Amino acid sequence: MSQPLLQVKDLHTYFNVEGQRAWACAGVSFDVMPGEFLGIVGESGSGKSVTALSIMRLIPDPPGRIDSGEVVFDGRDLLQLPLNEMRRVRGRDIAMIFQEPMTSLNPVLNIGRQVMEAVVLHEKLSREESRNRVIEVLEQVGIPDAGKRLKDYPHQFSGGMRQRVMIAMALICKPRLLIADEPTTALDVTIQAQILELMADLQNQREGSATILITHDLAVVAESCDRVIVMYGGRIQEVASTRDIFQEPLHPYTKGLMGSIPQEDSKGKPLFAIQGNVPAILDFPPGCRFCSRCELVEDRCRSEEPPLVDLGGGRAVRCHLVEKLPSNAEAEEAAP
């Protein structure tokens, strides 16, 4: 087994809300291996975007702050780096694709200039060389006639094309880690298919690099990811390979999410719905974060938060009832 490309250890991030500390990311730990396509799934307010922004150190401070934890990339803890060194990491080693292609591009700068920015900052290339590099990367992401479109402004591109421009910006310095935060949420399914295919192709081209895909759509995860982290209430609730999690979700929350999406054989039958709503960030119950919506809730769930139990074989789940969950016996056998 090779060294992980990125290790996140016990990351805590809070926001000051109404004079209280709201822990948007409370003790998140995970590794990303080279060549991996990792999915982070959760509903709004689960802390998935905050985790990504914390890795990039882009949490707006105030009101937010990374309180503790480590983000180890290349043997260095990114959280301890001086800001000017962190700037060198961003865009060159780790790049991010943001959710909204409509608002994440600067409307008053042309596309060529925006894509070129990262090259100019990170690499000593001549004007001509960087221009060629921009054209090359724009063609790579599938923008036809890239050379002629450098002088165009974002409003002259469609939603799908703008998202391609965003991906080009992220890829231009050949980062080893790409973080994509809901890259296809605002797009039509046909365009979504194009973008997901493109991201998978590009990952295969850059050997040893990894992608973190943040999404709320389990179907997107099934199509593209190797491994999945399920988050709820700022905590990791379940980790498993994509195949395992779809074959046999363990955590009641994961099961609920799976039941909520219509399957071909569920037509005409009611869907299995999780009761209630995602609580506001300050209203999460003590104990297990999910206990207020869980069907299997017991007394101790309300007072005591369960630990994230490693079941072996790359699976981990955070639930007191893990002994009672059906497949646990098998998982123990499989564990070394």
Next chain:
Amino acid sequence: MSEGKPLLEIDKLSVHFPIYGGILRHQVGLVKAVDGVSMQIRRGETVGLVGESGSGKTTVGRAICNLHSAMSPDVKLGGKIWFESRSGRVDLNGLARKKMLPHRAEVSMVFQDPFSSLNPRMTVQQIVQGPLCIHEPDLDQKALDERVSQLLDRVGLQPQYAARYPHEFSGGQRQRIGIARSLATRPALIVADEPVSALDVSVQAQVINLMGELQQEFGLTYLFVAHDLSIVYHMADRIAVMYLGSLVEYGSAEQVYKSPRHPYTQALLSAVPRPDPDGKRAKRTVLEGDIPSPLAKPTGCGFRTRCPLAKKECAEIVPELKDRGAEHLVACPVVD
């Protein structure tokens, strides 16, 4: 599904929006948002209307509810929307405000955005009783209170919430309020425009289940406008697929979802991510490019610029919907 007279019969509906420009504000273009759509909706069934953004699916829904004449006085409407109302057959298309009013009790709408479709200055009581005050003016306040609390109870909200304001509710709860409002006048037809796309996954399932229960209980007919094909397949008895203002395929949910005939439907379905990591899928047909602008539609078949099967003659003839057996309508001469 029960045979019989259709509840709604749309005949060659067209909705065109003129574009004005220049100093003299003369007409410089015409957006053919809907161009010759004909379809029938039977009493008690759910018809799913799908398509990418810009396909005109929302415009069809709004035309049925006669919302265009109120919002854009310049709109050019054509065709008929025959509705089997309590007082006989009536053409809703472009009906004058006063004549439309009595029919608004029978055709109601659930909107996409649960945040902007409820007036923030009105209490839930005022929102839900609004339609009742207009259509059943004889009711006194006591009767109104009773009806509102019945409705709230039916959509899964506590009746004491009636005194609260919309901002006190989550997205899913607001959508329930919207549904209660649309049910207030006991309509025959509900046009639901992307009713769950703004909701979290776990809450989507709750609202979908609720809509299913209400349909059983009140014998409702739904026109379910959505872009998420797996949800539409789950809900709908029949599915209509739109592209660039025209209907390209219309048939039973099984026919359209399991054995689509039109190349656009096939491409759209192959782009939908499936929540099954091991799922065997046919080779994905990824569509090139974006949906063309409705300002500059291709001649002949609107889909020919992206169609893998396009032939020369597709540029000349506008294909018409033809029955391919068992009420499976397809608008493509090439697939025969």
